[in-house]
Amino acid sequence: MAIFSKTCEYAIRAVFYIAHKSASGDRAGLKDIAAGIDSPELYLAKILQDLSRKGLIRSVKGPNGGFYVDADSLARPLSDIVEAVDGQGLFHGCALGLKQCSEINPCPLHDQFKSIRGQISDLLHRTTIGGFNEELIGGLLSLKK
Amino acid sequence: MAIFSKTCEYAIRAVFYIAHKSASGDRAGLKDIAAGIDSPELYLAKILQDLSRKGLIRSVKGPNGGFYVDADSLARPLSDIVEAVDGQGLFHGCALGLKQCSEINPCPLHDQFKSIRGQISDLLHRTTIGGFNEELIGGLLSLKK
DNA sequence: TAATAAAAGGATATTCTTGTCCTTTATTCA
DNA sequence: TGAATAAAGGACAAGAATATCCTTTTATTA
Ligand code: FES
Ligand code: FES
Numbered sequence: 001m002a003i004f005s006k007t008c009e010y011a012i013r014a015v016f017y018i019a020h021k022s023a024s025g026d027r028a029g030l031k032d033i034a035a036g037i038d039s040p041e042l043y044l045a046k047i048l049q050d051l052s053r054k055g056l057i058r059s060v061k062g063p064n065g066g067f068y069v070d071a072d073s074l075a076r077p078l079s080d081i082v083e084a085v086d087g088q089g090l091f092h093g094c095a096l097g098l099k100q101c102s103e104i105n106p107c108p109l110h111d112q113f114k115s116i117r118g119q120i121s122d123l124l125h126r127t128t129i130g131g132f133n134e135e136l137i138g139g140l141l142s143l144k145k
Numbered sequence: 146m147a148i149f150s151k152t153c154e155y156a157i158r159a160v161f162y163i164a165h166k167s168a169s170g171d172r173a174g175l176k177d178i179a180a181g182i183d184s185p186e187l188y189l190a191k192i193l194q195d196l197s198r199k200g201l202i203r204s205v206k207g208p209n210g211g212f213y214v215d216a217d218s219l220a221r222p223l224s225d226i227v228e229a230v231d232g233q234g235l236f237h238g239c240a241l242g243l244k245q246c247s248e249i250n251p252c253p254l255h256d257q258f259k260s261i262r263g264q265i266s267d268l269l270h271r272t273t274i275g276g277f278n279e280e281l282i283g284g285l286l287s288l289k290k
Numbered sequence: 291t292a293a294t295a296a297a298a299g300g301a302t303a304t305t306c307t308t309g310t311c312c313t314t315t316a317t318t319c320a
Numbered sequence: 321t322g323a324a325t326a327a328a329g330g331a332c333a334a335g336a337a338t339a340t341c342c343t344t345t346t347a348t349t350a
Contacts, residue, residue: 001153001231002238003258005146006338009242016253029296043339049298062347063295086146093147097154098290105287108161108277112268113148116261123257132253142250145243151308174326188309194328207317208325 003120008085011047013037013143015081018057018067019074019129020136027066038144047085054084074130082124091121148265153230156192158182158288160226163202163212164219164274165281172211183289192230199229219275227269236266 004012017036021028030048034041048067052059056076059067082090094101095113103110135141149157162181166173175193179186193212197204201221204212227235239246240258248255280286 001146001148001150002234002242003146003148003240004242006242008146013241013252031296040339042341045297046299046339052297059297060347061295061297061345062349064348065296065346067297089147095148096158096288097147097149097151098287100290105290107158107288108280108286109268109272110286112272116264116268119261119264123254123261127254127257135253141253141255142243143241143252145245145250176326185309187311190327191309191329197327204327205317206315206325206327208319210317210326212327 003090004082005086007047008082010037010039010044011051011081011085012078013039014044014048015051015057015069015078015129016132016136017143019069020133022068022070022074023130023133023137027060027064027068029066033067036143051081051084056080056084069129074128074133076129077125078127078129079121079124081129091117148235149227150231152192153227155182155184155189156196156226156230157223158184159189159193160196160202160214160223160274161277161281162288164214165278167213167215167219168275168278168282172205172209172213174211178212181288196226196229201225201229214274219273219278221274222270223272223274223276224266224269226274236262 002009014033014037017033018028028036030041030045033039033048034044037044048057048059051057052067056073057067057069058073059065079091092101094107095109095117096107098105098107101107101110101114132141136143147154159178159182162178163173173181175186175190178184178193179189182189193202193204196202197212201218202212202214203218204210224236237246239252240254240262241252243250243252246252246255246259277286281288
């Protein structure tokens, strides 16, 4: 198992991709993004429609249209994307699938897992959507293969 | 998304359950285990068959039969179960789903995720199957609800 | 205003995970 | 030895995640 669903992996990679294009003032078209993050184009379309409906990214139809993120959204934490796609499980769920993670009825992994889960949460809350733009533009980081 | 697949959650809870019964010298029957960890009985049967085939737990058929773990297996790391059920993804996979997690072609989350992934790996390698028997017998830890 | 480009939306297909059913095999015990 | 018990195994069913297809809407620009 991975930390994120496949859908969420595509969503994050796409949002990073769009963000770094937006930083250069460009919009990104669907084909462009799909190629840039190595994802199935039509499935990605659905994901982006969803993020757009939820206001996490912007879109413009017609010639020269495409997807972009505004300055506000560039500063948003990555956790907003994760939560929109995968829900809150990663932030609050029990490692062993108990209905409710709690101190009162803890599973064997609770104590140690709580700390790790907290670090994942911190990472996703600290990281912003636009936070890697320089490295992405500079080609130091990768979103494909 | 959770860290483990549902199948793996059941597997871990079941193995902990069987281990703590084995510590008391008992075998655990399917119904007993399913009730003890709150899982669908017939699905759990498949999971246990699989673990049994792979030698991670033992089983005996017939009256008074059931599942148990021998002393050797009690000392095995939990990572053996996770690997048998969910594979190696959790230990080596890229957070954003790149084909190959690497230093040469890192995704934006690589550096920070590597550390977290390492902690998960450590936790699962340090924790043994029988490691929580006392707390389970004492009722301090829970495997259901 | 007409032609074109690109995202939105609805429906459907495919694949994987999870869960159930029924028969067979092995073990115990009367 | 025969009846009862419990896991093993094979086939199937339901649901969710992933992926594709086709039509509609909106924006651009010639
Ligand atoms: S109860 Fe399982 S992680 Fe908290
Ligand atoms: S490349 Fe993504 S975690 Fe290492």
